[in-house]
Amino acid sequence: MKLLFALSCLALSLDAQTVDWPKHQAEILQHYRSLVQIDSTAGNESKVVEYLKRVLEAEGIPVNTFALDPARANLVARLKGSGAKRPLLLLAHTDVVKVQREKWPVDPFGALQKDGYIWGRGTTDDKDCLAAHLMTMLLLKRTGRPLDRDVIFLAESGEETDPEDVGISFMVEKHFAEIDAEFALTEGGSTRLEGGRVTTVQVATTEKAPRRVRLIANGTSGHGSVPRLDNALTHLGAAVQKVGSWQTPMRLNDTTRAYFEKLAAISPPEKAARYNGLMNPEKSPAIERYLAEFEPGHYSMLRTSVVPTMFKAGIGANVIPSEAEATIDIRVLPDEDVAKFYAEMKKLIDDPKVTIAPIVSSRPVAPPSKLDNDMYRAIERAGRLSFAGSTVLPGMLTGYTDMALLRARGIQSYGIGPPATLNDQTNFGPHSDVERILESSLYQFVEFTWNVVTGVAGKQ
Numbered sequence: 001m002k003l004l005f006a007l008s009c010l011a012l013s014l015d016a017q018t019v020d021w022p023k024h025q026a027e028i029l030q031h032y033r034s035l036v037q038i039d040s041t042a043g044n045e046s047k048v049v050e051y052l053k054r055v056l057e058a059e060g061i062p063v064n065t066f067a068l069d070p071a072r073a074n075l076v077a078r079l080k081g082s083g084a085k086r087p088l089l090l091l092a093h094t095d096v097v098k099v100q101r102e103k104w105p106v107d108p109f110g111a112l113q114k115d116g117y118i119w120g121r122g123t124t125d126d127k128d129c130l131a132a133h134l135m136t137m138l139l140l141k142r143t144g145r146p147l148d149r150d151v152i153f154l155a156e157s158g159e160e161t162d163p164e165d166v167g168i169s170f171m172v173e174k175h176f177a178e179i180d181a182e183f184a185l186t187e188g189g190s191t192r193l194e195g196g197r198v199t200t201v202q203v204a205t206t207e208k209a210p211r212r213v214r215l216i217a218n219g220t221s222g223h224g225s226v227p228r229l230d231n232a233l234t235h236l237g238a239a240v241q242k243v244g245s246w247q248t249p250m251r252l253n254d255t256t257r258a259y260f261e262k263l264a265a266i267s268p269p270e271k272a273a274r275y276n277g278l279m280n281p282e283k284s285p286a287i288e289r290y291l292a293e294f295e296p297g298h299y300s301m302l303r304t305s306v307v308p309t310m311f312k313a314g315i316g317a318n319v320i321p322s323e324a325e326a327t328i329d330i331r332v333l334p335d336e337d338v339a340k341f342y343a344e345m346k347k348l349i350d351d352p353k354v355t356i357a358p359i360v361s362s363r364p365v366a367p368p369s370k371l372d373n374d375m376y377r378a379i380e381r382a383g384r385l386s387f388a389g390s391t392v393l394p395g396m397l398t399g400y401t402d403m404a405l406l407r408a409r410g411i412q413s414y415g416i417g418p419p420a421t422l423n424d425q426t427n428f429g430p431h432s433d434v435e436r437i438l439e440s441s442l443y444q445f446v447e448f449t450w451n452v453v454t455g456v457a458g459k460q
């Protein structure tokens, strides 16, 4: 009995046992801080690539770099597996968004350790992911762990700003063979820390796509003292009012259905009733009104969203302009028929003076990644292993990521993230002037990443 128990414990914790995590904290911290200390705002990505190249090559892992712009290179490294299964791609971006130094309470590129946190630009976007992937590669190599599939490390440039397409588009279009994989793991998920323990591990399995439009109203120009029925501003204002208050149809997909079901299962009764009642036509109108007011993120996950964001009209207080324009930020569900959606919108506006001009987007729309394959199951197992008692649930991002380009090429892609409290995620998160990560979360995230990678790529 005792022996059996010991054996089953051994089998369960084999993945965890292969790495002595406390022993690796100093190395994780050193690489992570070094990465944060490199100012890699757009145009400086190659500095990160030089660092990664040095570290990987010192470990005996060969690297290749691919650059459309020499200052903005991408780096690829590959650990060979047996070839029994198709590769796993680890994707992280090297660039960070700009800083306004005077707004920061600390040096944004200092990687200062204070109050249990590490502070700086990129600490949660995306140097955390980069460091986790780097450590995973180093440890896979060092432990000589047998792999059923190649593990490919891609450090891409230009995720945040890429007008010249030097990053993921360049790699997908010109060097796809280097990164082609069955699965990809990257940023985009969120792991919730509540009262010192992880409650939910949200995995990004799909996302909405931007399909913005401009509404353009045309009328007769003239003197501001003489009213006209075809005033461009009046017509545009009415159109914006209609589209801005339009409740587009609610529609769930596999990801959002599983998300609300799992969320209901771990929510207090009142909340649970709301998530469970979504598909009940008698209850859903009131639930939708509630979500629109109090949980706008969830409201957006249920539909293609239509949000007016900019107005452009007029040159003088006494001049009626002949044209007025509004920008509408539209984020479509992965299965949206966009042409049909625009036609619906035109019908709703119902004004021949107003035209809809789509803003061309290169972001492809791809079906959600699956929830019943080896990769998703490995993430579920790793979530339970790394964060005892947590619930793993799939999620749809309302924003867009580079996963869209991978999914469009058939790579099932998944986003995960380090443990963070709601306060840290909301007020100290990516792109803020107080970006920071809990030091303990960094270590947990590396371990979580390792558990996913070895779970899906390790020899079975």
Ligand SMILES: [Zn+2]
Residues within 6 Å of the ligand: 093, 125, 126, 159, 187
């Ligand atoms: Zn990012």
